[in-house]
Amino acid sequence: MNLIHVSDLLHFQQCSRLAYNYYTNKKPMESFYHLDVPYSELYCRLLNISEYGSGQTGDDNEASLKLLQENKYILNARFEYRQCRTKIPVLIKKEDGFCAVYPFLSSYPKEFEAQKMKINQIICEKLGVHINEHKVIYLNKDYVRKNELNIEECLILGNHFFNKRNNLGKEVDEVVNGVDVDVDALIDQVQSLFSKSIPEAVRSKKCTAGRRCRFYDFCFDESNQPDDSILFLTTSRHKLDLYEEGIQHIKDMKINKIEGFRLQYSQYMASLNGRFLDLGAIIPWISKIQYPISYLDFEWDTFAIPPYENMKPFDVLCFQYSLHVENEKHELSHCDFFSTGDCRKKFVESLIENIPSTGSILVYNMEGAEKLRLIQLSQQFPEYKNQLESIWTRMIDLSKPFELGVFYDNRMRGHYSLKNLLPIFTDEVSYKELEIQNGMNAVFAYRTYDHATIKQKEAIRQQISKYCAMDTYSEFIVYHGLLDVIEEEICQTL
Structure with missing residues (x-):
């Protein structure tokens, strides 16, 4: 069996090809954000953690369970269940179990993060580690630094997610408890995927929704597409359906498929004539x-x-x-x-x-x-x-x-x-x-x-x-x- 990670399960839930690409094309990730000191050092200060056990790369379950026995605070505890590994940023020992703390480099942790928390909770439960509370750490967007960094004002320890409008939403534990996931079945599916040849790349709106998938060009070689390919029609709900119907050029689409966007009209006119210029506007x-x-x-x-x-x-x-x-x-x-x-x-x-x-x-x-x-x-x-x-x-x-x-x-x-x-x-x-x-x-x-x-x-x-x-x-x-x-x-x- 392949050794996988919980992140592979999460990627698979989005797209099987995405999971395969991440697994087989491991690219070094450069952080978008600049950090002068490790984030762990800062959130440990917020939690008043000075002494703790720390998990290391390659730790097996026995080493991690020993850390839990010997320490009240554990950073980066690593666990493995059926060849699926995971890492929990912070575990705090309580009388009746553990509190898992997830730090985010954002100001608005959203509800979809509960999926990972739930899978981690289930894996830990399989190993006899009971996580019965979850908290999040995030950045206070309104904090203005003075001469010295005030970590208690800059970071927030909370127990709520944020909704789509970035307002405080449901409690973290409420959302985690509401997640229904069959971890064993999910592991089976991902293991099966990675033991086969590369899955077929299927275009869907998810490929370009929000930020374009980092593997888009790897999945779809569009270098041979005509310059006015229907696939290049911007902000279009119809282009994938039109492409599947055999429409190659934007000019060949029915005019009623233009959705009222000026740029789409410009592309249509350029497809007819090579380029478009609105003299009256320019x-x-x-x-x-x-x-x-x-x-x-x-x-x-x-x-x-x-x-x-x-x-x-x-x-x-x-x-x-x-x-x-x-x-x-x-x-x-x-x-x-x-x-x-x-x-x-x-x-x-x-x-x-x-x-x-x-x-x-x-x-x-x-x-x-x-x-x-x-x-x-x-x-x-x-x-x-x-x-x-x-x-x-x-x-x-x-x-x-x-x-x-x-x-x-x-x-x-x-x-x-x-x-x-x-x-x-x-x-x-x-x-x-x-x-x-x-x-x-x-x-x-x-x-x-x-x-x-x-x-x-x-x-x-x-x-x-x-x-x-x-x-x-x-x-x-x-x-x-x-x-x-x-x-x-x-x-x-x-």
Whole structure:
């Protein structure tokens, strides 16, 4: 029999192919959140745990049961039942059993987490370990750090989950007790799955619901699909059914299957003609852009636990910006900023000093990114609020013509990220030439900077700076590419 983990059972409940992919394609997971100290150290402080037994990788049931006998508090206790292993973050011994504590790096632990808790409870019960209480630890989203971290205010020990609207919901134990799962049957199914060849990949709405499955491209090779494939129709409830019916091109679908989204209409028109441009919408948008034009992009890291004063849980720290400035003569200049540690104030001062005081500032997807970053910095450093506000009020979101379907080219293949757009407007520059090719790679490189050698630091800085500069140069290329398309369309209409 294969040695499996409770996570394999949970993945199987979502999708058999997902479970198989996780089991056979074990990729190293980089944390989205930056933690300066292990989370376990922080939640132990919250629980006032100073002495405890600690489970180790490879512990068998005998070793874990011994830990339970000898300690009131146990961290990372490992158990195995029928070749299925699991790990419980915290167990606290009580007179009538154990309390299991599950820490979450989030502010809103949801009810679906009860499935894992229930399976763990059943496995422990099979081994004679009675868990009769469950608690959760999560981050207080409203906590603002002062000079020192107050762990009792930053973390919350609770016994309720949160509902879909992020309001306090049902008690954890109520939800766990209501979970009905046949662990033995589930283990049999997963063991059987892993002993067979790879299961068939079946497209479903779950593959792209919310965040796209990390194994989507592994399951479905869409490189040979036509650029206007029905599979690339955005936000469509019908595309999978249409694909199964044999519809390949968006233009071949019935017009009544368009669900009222402007981008879908743009894709339909582009499928007919190669590309689509709404001159009536793009010209007023373009007319708002004034010289000098600043092309701006930030790189930042996200900290689950606020490391510096006036930061909240999940606040970000900007460590890099790139700024290309184009004057009325279409001359392009560039400057940037990079630093580590608490560089927030230096970042703000450098940006204020270097960005032109007039003209438009083009930013790609600014609302949830650069604009929000500046608003957060103005709250952390109110003495700079007016200068920062003068920057974000001049920002214009370069993504809007593409996001709203004002412009669509079949080669976008349903995506409108900057990296997808760049090849449409030029074949002379590419992200593929860079050591760092996406934002998360830049973040992971930044996290290694302080512990690197002098030579390594210089290389890391250059690689991150080149990547960020490519983003702002891409904004320049895309903007001027739009201008060229507009001019071409106008000439065709004359």
